[in-house]
Amino acid sequence: MLSTEIPARRRRALLRESLAGRTGPALRFRSVPTAAAAGRAAACGLDGVHLAWADLGPSGEVVAGIVRAMPLPVLVDLGGIADVERAVELLEVAGVSAILLDDLARPDPAGAAGPPPGSDDPVTRLAVALGARRDPDLLIGVRPAVRSTEGLIDAVDRARAQVAAGADLIVVGRPETEAGYTVLREALDIPLLVDATASDHSPPPTPRRLAELGMDVVIHPVTLPRTAPDAAERGVIATRDTRHARAGGGSAARTTEEHR
Template identity: 30%
Template sequence: MLNHEINRRFKSRITGGGALLLPGAANALAARVIEDLGFEAVYLSGAGLTNTYLGMPDLAFISLPEIAQHTAAIRDATELPIVVDADNGFGNGLNVRHTVRTLERAGASAIQLEDQKTPKRCGHFSGKEVVPLAEARSRIRAAVDSRQDENTLIVARTDAAATDGLSEALDRAAAFVEDGADITFVEAPQTVDDLRAIPARLADTPQLVNLVVGGKTPILSVDDFTDMGFALVLYANVALQSALFGMQTALTQLKDQGRMDESGPLAGFMERQRVVRKDLFDDLDNRYAY
């Protein structure tokens, strides 16, 4: 399926009502699992990519070429819409223009930009700082102007709730809507009342809520978030955290017992091949044989 059509369908789904559960993937294999399980879209997490690709914390170590490389790999592995975390756009409006055009070519269906200063931090870390509102708005305007497909969505995130309070964050989100953002994302609200206030204030624009297991935002059900008026319920790193737990579990058993077979806590060999579509590549190999 062409990316334009993927984007068009995703845009229609986001504006069609009912919260969409959005799991994060740090690589193409995780995206394959997410699609295989029947989710409707996938999120390329900057934090997850930093953790898995570099083995480092989410403190602005990932670059645009690395994000674009992984976006392209996920696009090749799945036909799901991809929401891509582009951090703060890697600079000023001109840098944001380059970021959006690069990620759109790589296969992004939606591109998320935030208002943090460089170096940025994970949204659930302490010590964040945001740029002045005028600078933040210039990033969103540049992103909106730079996309080539009108169905590519711009997600405008603000971290101002942590630095200046929820009211300032809501004001920023409203300003981003004026600048053309398709979705707004108020990061790290800390109470249920704060959560309710977000779609109540920004009712005319789809809202994303980010749920970090062990993080600052209360975890509620998808139905609860639908009732509040959210359009996207993001679990950016559940796949990563469960994979880390799974590796620790399996490798501890291997170390303790000195052996591992298919009775162990792992997917079998054939299941691994099924998820990565080996049968598809076998068919292609036969088709192009000479």
């Protein structure tokens, strides 16, 4: 039976532990729009849920409701919002386990105040997020901006700067070839997350293949039929659970069992 009594601090510690020196299958997070969808993801055996800040409104109430709805880690993607400090404070109180942010602020579409001074520096926003964090187990991840003229080399350089500044994980963009994943894995010594919800012309590699390429977390879009998702998801999760069993019951498998 699922329990929602796992405290936020414990969820954060479990997620951090599961990512430390990870081997075996990548953790699977699913983007969800509501608390009900989060509960279904937990019942299907996924490792966590992903929320986009742009869909949540200006307060942490929706996030807190989703955290209360199921026992898994909740990851919130802030994207390029300007007020990182306030968002991190709200989300930590709401109980999230991980926060992602773009390393550059995006212009406000409503034409309000522009990005704060220094926001073009790849580590400035990370420093603000780390300064706002109170629980050291709250994971802070960064998505490096990739300039079209620089590509993978620029992404590696920016990611290395963020690792040196204290990032807990890096959000990997979609390389043009699978070799790009290998380059990033060899260049960086912290967990790597692939956001498969990002729009692209081609589908990403399968979760199994991404794990083979050294990726640690995969965020899946909501692609299954909303009217009957359970049967389809059970087939996907059964495959993942079989891989856990073959892994010999390591720390990742134990963490998943503690979540249930």
